[in-house]
Amino acid sequence: MLDPRAAARRSFLLVLSCTVIGALAQILVKQGTSQLGEHHLHLSLGEVARKPELFVQFSLDMLNNAKLFIGYCLYGINTFLMALALKGRELSRLYPIIALTYVWVTILSLFVLPDEHLNFFRTAGIVFIVGGVSVLGLKK
Amino acid sequence: MKTPISSIILVLFGSFVGSFGAVFLKLGAEHMQGSLKRIFNNYWLGVGVVLYLLSSVFYMMGVAQGQLTVLYPMVSVGYIFAIVWARLFFKEPFTRAKIGGLAAIIVGVALINLGNA
Numbered sequence: 567m568l569d570p571r572a573a574a575r576r577s578f579l580l581v582l583s584c585t586v587i588g589a590l591a592q593i594l595v596k597q598g599t600s601q602l603g604e605h606h607l608h609l610s611l612g613e614v615a616r617k618p619e620l621f622v623q624f625s626l627d628m629l630n631n632a633k634l635f636i637g638y639c640l641y642g643i644n645t646f647l648m649a650l651a652l653k654g655r656e657l658s659r660l661y662p663i664i665a666l667t668y669v670w671v672t673i674l675s676l677f678v679l680p681d682e683h684l685n686f687f688r689t690a691g692i693v694f695i696v697g698g699v700s701v702l703g704l705k706k
Numbered sequence: 707m708k709t710p711i712s713s714i715i716l717v718l719f720g721s722f723v724g725s726f727g728a729v730f731l732k733l734g735a736e737h738m739q740g741s742l743k744r745i746f747n748n749y750w751l752g753v754g755v756v757l758y759l760l761s762s763v764f765y766m767m768g769v770a771q772g773q774l775t776v777l778y779p780m781v782s783v784g785y786i787f788a789i790v791w792a793r794l795f796f797k798e799p800f801t802r803a804k805i806g807g808l809a810a811i812i813v814g815v816a817l818i819n820l821g822n823a
Contacts, residue, residue, distance in 0.1 A: 672775055688818055688822075
C-alpha cells in the first residue's frame with residue numbers, strides 16, 4: 567500500500583498528465599473536424615433541428631477520420647487515468663489542476679492551429695475561467 | 707477571423723447535453739450494486755454514456771469551424787449547468803466557493819465573447 571502522501575502525489579501527477587493528454591485530444595479533434603468537408607461547415611443548431619439526418623451524417627463521417635479516432639482514444643485513456651487518480655485524492659482538491667487544461671489548449675492552439683490569436687479580453691476570460699474552475703471544489 | 711455565433715451555440719448546447727450525462731452517471735452510480743453484469747443492466751449509466759456521446763457530436767460540429775481559443779473555454783459553462791442540476795436533483799448545497807466559481811466562469815465566458823467581437 568502507498569502511504570497517503572505518495573498516493574496524493576501520484577494522483578497529482580496522473581491528473582496533470584490527464585490535462586496534457588486532454589489538451590492534445592482537443593487539438594486533434596479540432597484538426598479532424600476541420601477535415602470533415604465543406605458540407606459540414608456552417609452547421610447551426612437550428613439547421614440540425616430541422617434536418618436531423620445532418621446529425622447522423624456528421625456522426626458517421628466522424629468515424630472515418632483518423633485524427634478524430636485518435637482524439638476519441640485519448641478521451642478514453644483520460645477517463646481511465648482520471649478514475650485511477652480519484653482513488654488517491656478527492657476530486658474537489660484536483661480542480662485547480664484540471665483547470666490547467668484551458669491553459670494548455672490555448673497555448674497549443676496558438677502554436678499548432680492556423681488563424682488562432684489571443685487578445686486582452688480572451689486572455690482575461692481564460693484567467694477568470696481557470697480561477698473559477700479552481701475554486702469550485704473548496705469546502706466553504 | 708471571427709468565430710461564428712452558430713459554432714459558439716453548438717458548443718454551449720453540447721455542454722448543456724453533457725451536463726445531463728453527468729446527472730445520469732451519478733444516478734447510475736447510486737444504483738450500482740457491484741457485479742459487472744449489473745453495470746450493463748444499469749440503464750441510468752447507459753443513458754449517461756449516450757448523452758455524453760451526443761454532447762461530443764454537438765461539440766465537434768461546433769469546433770468544425772471557428773477558433774479553438776474562443777470555443778474551448780465555452781466548455782466551462784458545463785460546470786454551471788452541473789452545479790445547478792446537482793442542487794435541483796441531488797440537493798447538493800450551493801457553497802460560497804461554488805457561487806464564486808460560477809460567477810468567475812460567467813465573467814470569463816462573457817470576456818471571451820467580447821474578445822471575439
